[in-house]
Amino acid sequence: MIRDPDFGITGYTDRWSYRPGDTVSLHLTADAPSMASLALHRFRRFTPKDGAFELATERVEIGCDPFAIVPQQTRIGSCFEAALPDAAGLAQAFTLAVLARPTSIAEDGNGLLALASAAGALALDLLPGGSLALAVDGESAIALGGALPAGHWRALALTFDAARQTVGLAVHTPGGIRAATAPVPAGLFSGDLALTLASGRAPRTFNGRLEAPIVWRGALDPQEAFCRLEAFAAGAADLGPDTVAAWDFSRRMDSAVAVDAGPHGRDGRFVNLPTRAVKGARWTGSEQSFKHAPRDYASVHFHEDDLADAGWARAAAVALPETLDSGLYFLEIAGEAGCDVLPIFVTPKRRGAAAKLAFVAPTFTYLAYVNDRCLLHGANPEVLANRLLVLTPGDCHLAAHPEYGLSLYDTHADGAGVAYASRRRPCLTLRHTQRAWQGGIGGGLWNFGADLLILSWLEREGLAYEIVTDDDLDADPAALRPYDCVLTGSHPEYHTTASHDAFGGFLAAGGRLVYLGGNGFYWRVSTHPDHPETIELRRAEDGNRSWAAEPGEYYHAFDGAYGGLWRRNGRPPQALVGVGYTGQGFFRSHPYRYGEGCLDPRVSFLFEEPPAPGERLGATGVSGGGAAGIEIDRADTALGTPDHALVIASAAGFDDTYVLANEEVLVNRPTVVGHLTPLLRADLVFFETGAGGAVLSTGSVAFAGTLGDLPEDNDAARLVRRAVDRFLDPAPFPDPEAAR
Amino acid sequence: MGEADKPTGGKARDEVAAFLADPYADQSPGLQRLLFSLRDRPAAGKLVLVEIEAGRRWQLARLGGRGKPVERLEPVFDDLREAERHVFRLRMDLGMGEGA
Numbered sequence: 074m075i076r077d078p079d080f081g082i083t084g085y086t087d088r089w090s091y092r093p094g095d096t097v098s099l100h101l102t103a104d105a106p107s108m109a110s111l112a113l114h115r116f117r118r119f120t121p122k123d124g125a126f127e128l129a130t131e132r133v134e135i136g137c138d139p140f141a142i143v144p145q146q147t148r149i150g151s152c153f154e155a156a157l158p159d160a161a162g163l164a165q166a167f168t169l170a171v172l173a174r175p176t177s178i179a180e181d182g183n184g185l186l187a188l189a190s191a192a193g194a195l196a197l198d199l200l201p202g203g204s205l206a207l208a209v210d211g212e213s214a215i216a217l218g219g220a221l222p223a224g225h226w227r228a229l230a231l232t233f234d235a236a237r238q239t240v241g242l243a244v245h246t247p248g249g250i251r252a253a254t255a256p257v258p259a260g261l262f263s264g265d266l267a268l269t270l271a272s273g274r275a276p277r278t279f280n281g282r283l284e285a286p287i288v289w290r291g292a293l294d295p296q297e298a299f300c301r302l303e304a305f306a307a308g309a310a311d312l313g314p315d316t317v318a319a320w321d322f323s324r325r326m327d328s329a330v331a332v333d334a335g336p337h338g339r340d341g342r343f344v345n346l347p348t349r350a351v352k353g354a355r356w357t358g359s360e361q362s363f364k365h366a367p368r369d370y371a372s373v374h375f376h377e378d379d380l381a382d383a384g385w386a387r388a389a390a391v392a393l394p395e396t397l398d399s400g401l402y403f404l405e406i407a408g409e410a411g412c413d414v415l416p417i418f419v420t421p422k423r424r425g426a427a428a429k430l431a432f433v434a435p436t437f438t439y440l441a442y443v444n445d446r447c448l449l450h451g452a453n454p455e456v457l458a459n460r461l462l463v464l465t466p467g468d469c470h471l472a473a474h475p476e477y478g479l480s481l482y483d484t485h486a487d488g489a490g491v492a493y494a495s496r497r498r499p500c501l502t503l504r505h506t507q508r509a510w511q512g513g514i515g516g517g518l519w520n521f522g523a524d525l526l527i528l529s530w531l532e533r534e535g536l537a538y539e540i541v542t543d544d545d546l547d548a549d550p551a552a553l554r555p556y557d558c559v560l561t562g563s564h565p566e567y568h569t570t571a572s573h574d575a576f577g578g579f580l581a582a583g584g585r586l587v588y589l590g591g592n593g594f595y596w597r598v599s600t601h602p603d604h605p606e607t608i609e610l611r612r613a614e615d616g617n618r619s620w621a622a623e624p625g626e627y628y629h630a631f632d633g634a635y636g637g638l639w640r641r642n643g644r645p646p647q648a649l650v651g652v653g654y655t656g657q658g659f660f661r662s663h664p665y666r667y668g669e670g671c672l673d674p675r676v677s678f679l680f681e682e683p684p685a686p687g688e689r690l691g692a693t694g695v696s697g698g699g700a701a702g703i704e705i706d707r708a709d710t711a712l713g714t715p716d717h718a719l720v721i722a723s724a725a726g727f728d729d730t731y732v733l734a735n736e737e738v739l740v741n742r743p744t745v746v747g748h749l750t751p752l753l754r755a756d757l758v759f760f761e762t763g764a765g766g767a768v769l770s771t772g773s774v775a776f777a778g779t780l781g782d783l784p785e786d787n788d789a790a791r792l793v794r795r796a797v798d799r800f801l802d803p804a805p806f807p808d809p810e811a812a813r
Numbered sequence: 814m815g816e817a818d819k820p821t822g823g824k825a826r827d828e829v830a831a832f833l834a835d836p837y838a839d840q841s842p843g844l845q846r847l848l849f850s851l852r853d854r855p856a857a858g859k860l861v862l863v864e865i866e867a868g869r870r871w872q873l874a875r876l877g878g879r880g881k882p883v884e885r886l887e888p889v890f891d892d893l894r895e896a897e898r899h900v901f902r903l904r905m906d907l908g909m910g911e912g913a
Contacts, residue, residue, distance in 0.1 A: 077867075123868060123869075124867075124868030124869060125867035125868030125869070126867075126868075446879075448856075448861075449856065449876060449878075449879075449883075450856050450857065450876070450878050450879040450880075450881075451856065453852075453853065453854060453855060453856045453859065455852040455853075455854075455859070455861075456849055456852040456853040459848070459852075460836070460837070460893075460897065461860075461861060461862050461893075461896060461897055461900055462859075462861040462862065463861070463862045463863075463864050463871060463893075464861055464862065464863045464864065464874065464883060465863075465864055466863075466864070468863075468883075469863060469874075469882070469883045472876075472877065472881070472882050472883045473882040473883075475879070475880040486879070506867070508864070514837060661839075728839060729842070729845055730845075
């Protein structure tokens, strides 16, 4: 019996996907030092029981001694760091200049920069109203009221002169240069200097954009510093012999390294992944991609709530047995402080060796939703849920811990959309106990929780299967080739180019796919070369968006890809799986009704006896009460559904809490809801691929809630079982040309 | 909610009664509009439920907003429909359904 997480202990693993023999690194915290033990369990069943769900697992012996858990701190907020060696001569005199545009300023201020040596330090903070406050060794030295207001680019210059024992601060404002100086103690700096940008003395880091930071030896006149800063920002190659470092944020956009364009190669680094490929001070709108106009995108957007790596110490490491079967496992960490339960996916050592059936765990979608706070402070979803929001203990723990970061559905404190999501932090929504308003009335299962029902069905049916994750597909687009049949999760919404290619390549090679979800293959994401546990999303141009990427910022920094909907990238979901997202409602689901397509001999393998058109399919379920609902897809030949595809069944006539997808609306109109638009329907579709393979698509997030429902024998589950049996049969499906 | 949408008199009583009879029923267009109006409010300060026993017991709570913890309130419910009725009455008493 596995315990439910109570978050007295909270943790994360270094990855979500492992192979037998891999070592899992556990990063854990508790309110006070304590001892804990670890148990590994294999998932077996997840069944509705008395209004809740019962998790059945099988314990796997791993022999792990009790270990200590020490309270951990999370460093949230992004910044830039660089080391400036003693040899640079900065302890005598220097000038630092940078372009800055704050986007919001906290009541208790935000740090803007800091310089520290073994002897002393100075820090510059931004205070409400755009006031700048410079402190030397913790003592206030200079204040410039209103010099750097939110929403405006300004050039700043900081000068230090040991001989004159002064520090100066200057800001180039529309009204002219505002400057002030203050005395500093002798020997303020000595030895190496550590420079930090976007972080100072204030408890929060900077919200806003910085561009073209440059350091020269010597205390320059502010006017000269601003002229030379402008030349650097414009791309001047000759930065002058006194240049100590000049970081060009337009270079290596796919990296956490900040390239020094100066003569000494003193590269800096970005901490906690601030957003890159954003418009800089020079952007005019003439170009939309950093690849076409690097100087227009030489800016970086820092946020006080960026988090790429919580950086917790490793509390324990566990080597997974070499003989472990592929499957879903849980790491149960329990001790006197409490309990946490972390899921991990174990993929096979050699794909296809133990089973020809694979379930693709949609890890990119899970990651996009990690620590979704929309129900806590974002776009209020009660009106979408059409019922009171019900928070889990995990949601309450998340609310109490803002330092665990945001999801791709949230906005930053300054209102900017969250474009990056990382797994190197507590991911509280990835728990078997998590429920969500999106899950519909009833079970409230969503994403990982709903996919437990699919895995539970596989276990119940006794079907041998292996697990492949989105991460595997991203690393190896041929990862699905060893399988005859592949099942998706309930909501495989987010894909990289490579993971999308993996599905397309699998089908082109004759594979058989059961798409068991809705709103799949919708958003494009990218992975980061230096931070593989992170994905990037730009909510560009169109689609259901909880925030919108700024104009001019639709291209991914991680790989230069044009972000947004796959539909806007020439890959509408209908072209891959026959159906594509058409709308959503999060209250009630409905049964499908069979259409004439169910009588076609091409789909006779799905039925013992063909149903009569008009008969219902999937009239029960724990996700809204039916198999069709929540996020739904429709067939549409104009968007790529093959002409020969058969619509076996459809659900229509949804209530007015269902709304048509944004991308279907050109001129908004009052008929975009419920039964008033014929586009709001879920289509259950079958088609042959032409390579001997075939696709069955349910077009409904709620379908998993019926697959895993009790009684165990239900019509939707029977239909999928027959499809899987046929899809595992090597006999090729006929060429669709012959089907016409 | 616009002036024309405000339920008045017997119509208002009918809609309140319909919701209290079954909060999860398919509601009339008028009642559904009233519910949208009641629910489409800023998150900070909003009444929600916290599940304290899976599928069995829920506690009334209030959202604190960005970076703020959830405030637990009374009462505790063992029926989600009863919780819906309770919050509906609170909101109606505050005049939220009248475009306040």
